Amino acid sequence: MQSSNPVFSRSEEFNGRGQLRTDPSQWQIDLNGEPTTYGSQSVTDQRRMTIDSVVEKTAITLGLVAISAAVTWFLIGDIAASDANIQKAWTFAMGGALIGFVLSMVNSFKKVISPALVMAYAVAEGAFVGAFSKVIANMVGDQTIVFQAVLATIVAFAATLGAYKFFDIQVTAKFRKVVLISMFAFVGVMLVNWILSLTGVLESGGLRSFDNPGLSLLVSGIAVVLAVFMLILDFDYVEQGVRAGLPERESWRAAFGLTVTLVWLYLELLRILAILRGDD
Secondary structure: OOOOOOOOOOOOOOOOOOOOOOOHHHOOEOOOOOEOEEOOEEHHHOOEOOHHHHHHHHHHHHHHHHHHHHHHHHHHOOHHHOHHHHHHHHHHHHHHHHHHHHHHHHHHHOOOOOHHHHHHHHHHHHHHHHHHHHHHHHHHOOOHHHHHHHHHHHHHHHHHHHHHHHOOOOOOHHHHHHHHHHHHHHHHHHHHHHHHHHOOOOOOOHHHOOOOHHHHHHHHHHHHHHHHHHHHHHHHHHHHHHHOOOEOOHHHHHHHHHHHHHHHHHHHHHHHHHHHHHOO
């Protein structure tokens, strides 16, 4: 079960490289469902990853994102009231984004997933989400846009999951490769755009500028499509992991992957709603 997803690729269990030793965290089940034993120990005595355990861990991480975002929102205060609050919002946004990025890299490349680091990522990302949402809501002059973006994210997630299950979408190696190459290409372009914007080469955010709604809407639309495709890959990896009987701790890795994708999807949908609101 070789995985090319950057979140799952470092996991020995997700890629079938793990070996059974006396350490229970290394015990596995083969793809035929038969327990592999060493001596008198059997993995049938160990807790394994299930859909329920993934849902539980994902609920924890998303809950931490929501709580951290709400706390950040209220700590910032009324942006329109003072320039100090605007500065506070950008400080939370930049700090949360930087810490979240570092923790996401650590979690992505860590062979043994750490629940503490996954939860720390959720808190940091929540700070960024809360601050960014506050800035966007202030920009359009309507705080309900945040609720609309959350609702749109839930609908997109449910629709993608429904399509994956009911239409029996098969994730082939070619599909996985195309999606991941497209995703990395998109991230690379956005990174270059961000650097050029910071250095003043591009004005008002370049490709992400709200001053150019047509281009910005196109970029966010592409991002939403990629995020949906990444959700499909996430669903496939979770299904494979459950089928292979991976250790329960891998539920945290699955939860991390789903949280990363859902946060990205929410941010892009929020941007789209803000662009459309600006055109009214």
